[in-house]
Amino acid sequence: MASVKDRTTKPRNTRRERVEHREEKILSAAREMFNECGYGKTTIAEIARRSGVADGTVYLYFHNKEALARGVLVHFYAELTQAAQKGVDALSNSEERLRFLATHHLQTILAHWRLLEVLPLTDLTMDNYEGSTLHQMHKDYTAVFDRVAKDGVSQNILRTEMALWVLRDIFFGAMDYGARTIMIKRQNGHVETFVDDLMKLILAPTETANISTPLEALTQRMETAVERLETATSDKAPSMSTS
Amino acid sequence: MASVKDRTTKPRNTRRERVEHREEKILSAAREMFNECGYGKTTIAEIARRSGVADGTVYLYFHNKEALARGVLVHFYAELTQAAQKGVDALSNSEERLRFLATHHLQTILAHWRLLEVLPLTDLTMDNYEGSTLHQMHKDYTAVFDRVAKDGVSQNILRTEMALWVLRDIFFGAMDYGARTIMIKRQNGHVETFVDDLMKLILAPTETANISTPLEALTQRMETAVERLETATSDKAPSMSTS
DNA sequence: CATAAAAGATGAATAACCTTCATGTATGGA
């Protein structure tokens, strides 16, 4: 089982190392291409060329194009999770942590949306999705949120009226959707607005700043209206025909 | 311009009618297939077979496979919008309307998720998405929500701390995401839970019930003014057609 | 060191599929 190394060091040349290095090359070339061209316009031939192997070699490492895409996404999620956890660990209170997670997620999506569009194509139909590596990766990622959210709940910082899984879906779903809007608006400044508003929504109303007075509510409506005016230039009015 | 009909009625046989009927056949066959098999596994040959035409004929009606997919989605959104508006019109208060919109959206997604996964594939990259027919369809659909939400805001039923576009993205985004979770859980009963929780989140705390003070009227006047300004500013409509 | 077995890599061949186009056919007016 355990292979003994020769006295002569071959630092980069064990079989295993070479194979792993090759797999990484293929993966990174694939990721590059998927992110540039999307799934359909990415060709195995070009991936092979960029990673310096023959076409057939790709199939020694990945069963097919879809499996390759899955491999890329698994790596992506691993990085995402790691960065998220690291950021969370560097902060001390739940609200800041949630805000960080939101901003980090939104910005990452914005930077990699084309890669993420590959996700539905990986032919993980509902039958084989559960239990797949990709599903596990996704769960690992959202688990970072879950832990922070549970802390938030126990500290009465988060709203508690809803199930955790619902809150999680609202959190991530809202951002996936919001990212598209922000891209269409072509104004990355909206990231902050979006995160702020999302946080307002999920955080528990604070006692002190709580407004029971109708006046405060009205004032807020006015402020919102003014905000609408500010963004009116970049936002087009929805036109609708009643038919 | 106006073609005069022959004295002899040919009820189903004008050239135009036949062509339109054929287009519908192709569209419905395509929709069926996309919904069954997804984009990648759907073949033009099979669509042609199911609609009783030759392969090449499909290309007389749609520029290519992607355009066909877009056509299917445009039809889908048209139906969705119509059903949403109809349901809203049948109800009388904003909260019920929002709840209906949520339930309707969630259930429709659950029934057609495979078709909707085709959306990212239609190669409407961000460059040509804005102004496309599909974008317009999407805007028409969300406009139904926008109108209801505006009503809700003016009645102090909805939370007002956030911009409307953010609220919209949270609303739809949360459901798109939630649909996947519900499918994985394989329990459609969760639809109601999800909608309930989502509603709790976006509805204003019930303490601040309706206030019929003069201030309310003033605020409404201001909001109306802002709306006028909004529509006035955004009359720079760059219309582009993508097909 | 020689040699064989195993593992890894190759790229031409195959198959599937989208798309085009030269050819054929129906339609509707003159």
Next chain:
DNA sequence: TCCATACATGAAGGTTATTCATCTTTTATG
């Protein structure tokens, strides 16, 4: 009746994913 036009066809062409017989490199063994 006849022609111009619009419409339909399906075989052929081009692109790509995928396979596999063959070749090369590596490792284990005497």
